[in-house]
Amino acid sequence: MLTIKNLQAKVEEKDILKGLSLDVKPGEIHAIMGPNGAGKSTLGNVLSGREGYTVTGGEVLFNGKNILELDAEERAREGLFLAFQYPVEIPGVSNLEFLKASMDAIRLHRGEEAMDSMTFLKLAREKCKAVNLDQNFLKRGVNEGFSGGEKKRNEILQMMMLEPKLCILDETDSGLDIDALQVVAEGVNSQRSPDRSFIIVTHYQRLLDYIVPDFVHVLADGKIVKSGGKELALELEEKGYSWIENGEA
């Protein structure tokens, strides 16, 4: 699914990723944890092709394709989805309109016809229900006036609609209360399938109580310094990141 080899990237002349390697197979869930400033969010941004992040070395293959050569929208159409840590508002553009434009673009890329409006609307309502958002949210501007929790649920709604191959969740749990956290986790779990993979970037272990990962990696100073199973997360919770950073492990 995704192979990252020795990835190096910088932001505004500052090296952030310093040789990161990761291999994600279909159906797997990988959690990436690490202290602030380790490069967790940078990883998601680099993979999804955000402007301002410069790749200085290494390679990223997504289903065999070198995606570093593609524009952000092309990567998205290939099936790479990023759930944002801070979803931005787009006033006046309804959620429904936004989702339709997004789905149309992705389906066109796959060589499929645009979904007819009725089927689309029905699907959108169904997914709305699944993430516990009132249907009125479909008519409202994208994230316009949404609470923090509603914004995150909206991200999951988009993910469900677009059915990506690889989902990167960038600290989706930050700022969520326990109820919202459960809704988000249920949403993700319902999307688990043998041909869909997840990279879950998080600072805290608690999200992993609900979304159980196959692998946990610790990112520190731009590199993966330790990898293990789900128990690694618990160990981190207990000992803190300094345990790894100080090279005691």
Add this chain to the structure above:
Amino acid sequence: MSQEVEKYIKSEYEAGFVTDIDAETLPPGLNEDVVRFISNKKGEPEWLLEWRLKAFRIWQEMEEPQWAHVHYPEIDFQAISYFSAPKSMEDKPQSLDEVDPELLRTYEKLGIPLHEQAVLAGVANVAVDIIFDSVSVATTFREKLAESGVIFMPISEAVHKHPELIKKYLGSVVPQKDNYYSALNCAVFSDGSFVYIPKGVRCPMELSTYFRINEQNTGQFERTLIIADEGSHVSYLEGCTAPMRDENQLHAAVVELVVLDDAEIKYSTVQNWYPGDSEGKGGIYNFVTKRAVAHTNAKISWTQVETGSAITWKYPSVILKGDNAIGEFYSVALTNNYQQADTGTKMIHLGKNTKSTIISKGISAGKSQNAYRGLVRMNPSAQGARNFTQCDSLLIGDKCGAHTFPYIESKHPSAVIEHEATTSTVSDDQMFLCQQRGIDPEKAVSMIVNGFCKEVFKELPMEFAVEAGKLLEVSLEGSVG
């Protein structure tokens, strides 16, 4: 923004073609003889010629206004031709079948519904008056409208058929001496639309005028007069385009609306005059005076989508003369490349409990300058009057400018005036969210801009709202880069 995007740039102004047609065009220049020529050409009565000459003399004494936030080389009014008409129009065709097919094809290419058959088949419920350079080419559905007493015809014809209405109302809202360009218009106006809606009549269809400048070096000076008699209602639309030419062309129109007691006029404009090329060469100078008088309980709603013209200088205004009158102004003004716009409204409250609403959305891209200029005046008689103004600017890129010049004068202690203003940009975060969801950058910008304009678009008649959205998309092409 990525280089990928620059590939999408080069936008084409779709209405930029020239119709190859034999025209009778006056040589450039302006003097009393030109005024007499135009008046004579229309077979006007003596009083109207005198009215024009008076305006011309006033104009000669006036100076070009300098206060607008726009810059352009001095206009040589002697280098402009003040009259041009297709030769085939000389023998005044009686129906569409007799109109030069080349002219009809022009409108077909522009997507304007002229054939009543097609319209009746449900394409759109709109009657159209089409003005080509200095003359009206055709007006559709006149018979059908006449059944309900609605008069919809070229103003040059109304001068002959309804002299009492013309004499009473022409210049009653925008007098000859009002301003430099309106004085010029009074002197040399050639054609335009005339509408009269009788007492208590709700006009059975949308009325529309489509303005087209075709000839080179020609100015267009049209004049529109709409009278809504007591308790009547009409929705009127206007559209404008011109060919792409390297030199600037002048368009100085006057629109007067008279809205009598309990009547309502909804006036919508989609202005898409040629804006000039991406280097700022060519384009229309759009210097327009639009004003309405609202009598007791009357309502006027101006909605405008301004995407064209090299320079726009335009302030559709409402004089709220009668008690409880309502004035509304909804505007989207988009400038790209080197376009300049100085546009807004004036709401003059005279009557008691009069209300006005101003929603202005300015979008600047490229190296353009976009200014909102508005006046809200509460006169000493305007007891209990209210105004709400919202003025939003959206910037795309970092080489453009947005300016707001609100003037507020309140002379009655009970008047309430609210003013809100915001300035925002199309942010990188918004762009990235769209791209990360597979939407290409051009589409993303147009979606974000359309969202920004939503409050105004919802005021447009439906067919126009769709057209306006598309127009924004085209006008924005190349703004991401």
